[in-house]
Amino acid sequence: MSGQVVLVLDDEEPMRRLCGRVLASMGLEPLFAGTLCEALEKLTGLERLDALVADMRLPDGCGLEAVRAARAKFPLAGVLIITAFVDGDEEAGELAALAGGADGVLLKPFAVESLEAAVKCRLDLGA
Amino acid sequence: MDFLAKILVVDDEPGMREMLAFELGQRGYEVASAANGEEAMARLRAERFQLVISDVKMPKMGGIQMLEALKKLDPGVEVIMSTGFGTIETAVGAMKKGAYDFIQKPFNLDEMAALVEKALEKTELKAVLGVYESSKAVLSSLKLEELLPLVAGLAVKVLKADDASIMLRSGSGCLEVAAAAGLSRERGNACLLPGESVAGLVAQDGEPVIINGPLKDDPRFGGLESSYAITSAIVYPLYADAGLLGVLNVNRVGRPEQFTAADLRYAAVFCSQISQAIRNAELYRRLGERLKEIQGMQAQLVRSERLAAVGQLSAGIAHEINNPLGGIMGFAEMLLKSGLSGQQREDAETILRESRRLRDIVQDLLRFGRGGMGKSEPVDLAGALESALRLAAFELRRAGIAVERSLAPGLPKVRGDGGQLQQVFLNVVMNACHAMEGGKGGRLRVLASAADGRVTLRFEDNGTGIPVENLDRIFEPFFTTKPSGKGTGLGLSVSYGIIQEHKGTIRAENVPGGGAAFVVELPAMREAGEEAV
Numbered sequence: 001m002s003g004q005v006v007l008v009l010d011d012e013e014p015m016r017r018l019c020g021r022v023l024a025s026m027g028l029e030p031l032f033a034g035t036l037c038e039a040l041e042k043l044t045g046l047e048r049l050d051a052l053v054a055d056m057r058l059p060d061g062c063g064l065e066a067v068r069a070a071r072a073k074f075p076l077a078g079v080l081i082i083t084a085f086v087d088g089d090e091e092a093g094e095l096a097a098l099a100g101g102a103d104g105v106l107l108k109p110f111a112v113e114s115l116e117a118a119v120k121c122r123l124d125l126g127a
Numbered sequence: 128m129d130f131l132a133k134i135l136v137v138d139d140e141p142g143m144r145e146m147l148a149f150e151l152g153q154r155g156y157e158v159a160s161a162a163n164g165e166e167a168m169a170r171l172r173a174e175r176f177q178l179v180i181s182d183v184k185m186p187k188m189g190g191i192q193m194l195e196a197l198k199k200l201d202p203g204v205e206v207i208m209s210t211g212f213g214t215i216e217t218a219v220g221a222m223k224k225g226a227y228d229f230i231q232k233p234f235n236l237d238e239m240a241a242l243v244e245k246a247l248e249k250t251e252l253k254a255v256l257g258v259y260e261s262s263k264a265v266l267s268s269l270k271l272e273e274l275l276p277l278v279a280g281l282a283v284k285v286l287k288a289d290d291a292s293i294m295l296r297s298g299s300g301c302l303e304v305a306a307a308a309g310l311s312r313e314r315g316n317a318c319l320l321p322g323e324s325v326a327g328l329v330a331q332d333g334e335p336v337i338i339n340g341p342l343k344d345d346p347r348f349g350g351l352e353s354s355y356a357i358t359s360a361i362v363y364p365l366y367a368d369a370g371l372l373g374v375l376n377v378n379r380v381g382r383p384e385q386f387t388a389a390d391l392r393y394a395a396v397f398c399s400q401i402s403q404a405i406r407n408a409e410l411y412r413r414l415g416e417r418l419k420e421i422q423g424m425q426a427q428l429v430r431s432e433r434l435a436a437v438g439q440l441s442a443g444i445a446h447e448i449n450n451p452l453g454g455i456m457g458f459a460e461m462l463l464k465s466g467l468s469g470q471q472r473e474d475a476e477t478i479l480r481e482s483r484r485l486r487d488i489v490q491d492l493l494r495f496g497r498g499g500m501g502k503s504e505p506v507d508l509a510g511a512l513e514s515a516l517r518l519a520a521f522e523l524r525r526a527g528i529a530v531e532r533s534l535a536p537g538l539p540k541v542r543g544d545g546g547q548l549q550q551v552f553l554n555v556v557m558n559a560c561h562a563m564e565g566g567k568g569g570r571l572r573v574l575a576s577a578a579d580g581r582v583t584l585r586f587e588d589n590g591t592g593i594p595v596e597n598l599d600r601i602f603e604p605f606f607t608t609k610p611s612g613k614g615t616g617l618g619l620s621v622s623y624g625i626i627q628e629h630k631g632t633i634r635a636e637n638v639p640g641g642g643a644a645f646v647v648e649l650p651a652m653r654e655a656g657e658e659a660v
């Protein structure tokens with residue numbers, strides 16, 4: 001698993017840190033972005049991406065844009081959306097996220113095990 | 128036979144009296160005579176005449192004096208003065224005092240007959256106008272219960288009757304006394320079937336009837352018994368657009384003056400007005416109902432708008448809560464994995480458990496606020512029930528109410544909208560909570576079972592119960608016994624609508640020993656094997 005690159009995109013610091021802790025406990029060393037801009041920048045500079053964990057609602061745009069950019073450059077990367085909910089309807093949000101190119105959606109608040117399992121699943125897919 | 132009108136001839140010459148009595152009698156009038164003013168007044172006080180033909184110069188009381196007295200007694204009676212030569216000035220003076228016209232003796236009989244006819248037309252017009260005017264004022268009242276007694280009273284006055292009653296057709300088609308005036312007020316309230324009694328016959332045939340003389344002597348009503356001495360009666364049908372409304376019944380009791388064809392015509396005018404007034408009252412009542420309906424619709428609109436606003440708001444709030452909640456739950460889990468001491472572990476577990484509760488409440492709020500219409504998906508009733516109880520948990524606890532659940536295991540799902548069903552349960556639970564508030568030992572029992580393809584939920588409380596007279600009404604929109612601001616009375620009507628859309632039923636009953644029970648029945652979904660997933 002070493003050498004795998006995971007990018008966490010969320011505008012809330014505690015959420016970034018939580019994801020960071022979970023990923024670190026899995027032996028990964030994630031990168032972080034707090035805005036869509038920052039995420040797009042990071043993606044441009046990256047040579048490799050194995051997984052993207054992205055929030056939907058961001059202060060400067062929709063997380064799905066980062067998903068599209070990641071998909072374009074790294075077709076094999078696993079993509080996981082973490083969101084409180086979208087447009088008042090979990091299912092609609094889920095559909096939108098999947099249509100936007102995500103492999104899965106995790107609703108906040110989620111259990112730590114769910115995040116672990118989901119990320120593991122994306123990485124295995126990508127590997 | 129009915130006479131055209133009653134005329135009093137006043138003349139001191141017997142020849143003149145006899146001649147006029149004969150000639151006018153031939154033309155269909157009922158004629159009486161008097162020899163002087165005094166005699167005439169005595170008769171006029173005792174019975175009603177439409178017209179008086181009077182000589183001017185008579186012993187005891189002259190024509191002018193009599194005219195003055197008569198106009199004071201009853202201005203509606205017309206007077207024609209017949210004068211000899213030389214008294215024309217007096218005749219003109221008489222007209223100023225209210226006589227209709229004068230005719231010079233000796234007169235041509237045809238001329239006299241034409242004048243009589245004209246005078247009577249005027250009296251009739253005046254009488255009808257009088258009926259019209261007086262009734263119009265009275266009948267402007269729009270409340271039937273106020274209107275009808277006034278009408279009955281007016282009928283007694285206008286038709287110079289001793290009693291009057293108005294019978295209206297009830298829902299079952301029976302005629303029931305709706306109002307009475309005069310003597311008949313003392314009679315018990317009758318209820319007649321069409322065809323029964325005079326009123327019943329009029330109602331059946333729709334034709335007005337005059338009865339003169341004792342009822343049993345009238346061939347049309349042979350066999351009908353009258354309980355008191357009615358000497359003359361008019362029974363007149365009352366019509367409205369929809370058909371017969373009822374009948375007006377006016378009677379003269381124990382006296383010789385009988386109703387005439389003219390009275391029947393007054394009754395016609397009068398009755399058309401009553402019908403109009405009843406129609407107006409009915410329209411007014413319906414207007415009021417419609418108004419209430421529209422107000423109701425408006426309130427419902429406001430409520431659903433408010434619900435929509437709550438929905439949007441709760442969606443926003445849910446987002447704001449779920450984000451930090453994600454952090455709280457996540458870090459609590461992380462803590463639990465980091466080898467805590469026993470006490471620390473317990474504390475972290477508490478944080479996690481309470482956060483999960485918060486998450487569930489937010490989800491309930493979301494689902495409630497969204498209120499999506501007409502979803503059709505498998506709904507787990509136990510889940511919807513628990514959600515409702517969770518939303519009501521605070522209120523239940525505050526009122527000190529114990530909740531007992533008895534849910535049969537493996538309840539089948541039902542097809543429909545989980546959010547809506549949850550709304551129904553919440554409503555019923557909150558109502559029970561309100562009914563038990565303030566009392567001691569409140570207990571809400573929730574029972575769920577399935578049989579014969581139906582799932583039955585029973586919410587039983589030991590609160591105030593529902594007064595029997597309200598049992599039919601609690602599902603009506605806006606029916607509430609709660610002080611304004613506390614209840615809109617929409618809860619159960621909305622619930623009723625939702626359950627109906629789910630092809631189920633909801634009903635209420637009182638529990639022996641106090642309290643109410645609401646029973647919701649919903650069709651169960653077929654077994655998982657049969658239902659495509």
Ligand SMILES: Nc1ncnc2c1ncn2[C@@H]1O[C@H](COP(=O)(O)OP(=O)(O)OP(=O)(O)O)[C@@H](O)[C@H]1O
Nearest residue numbers: 558559562592601607608614615616617618619643
């Ligand atoms: N469990 C119960 N025990 C006694 N009375 C009840 C019970 N449930 C309902 N009722 C009666 O039925 C009425 C109508 O209930 P409904 O839920 O439609 O309106 P509400 O509770 O008064 O107002 P809302 O629900 O709109 O806030 C109540 O006002 C109450 O009188």
Ligand SMILES: [Mg+2]
Nearest residue numbers: 554558618619
């Ligand atoms: Mg209610």
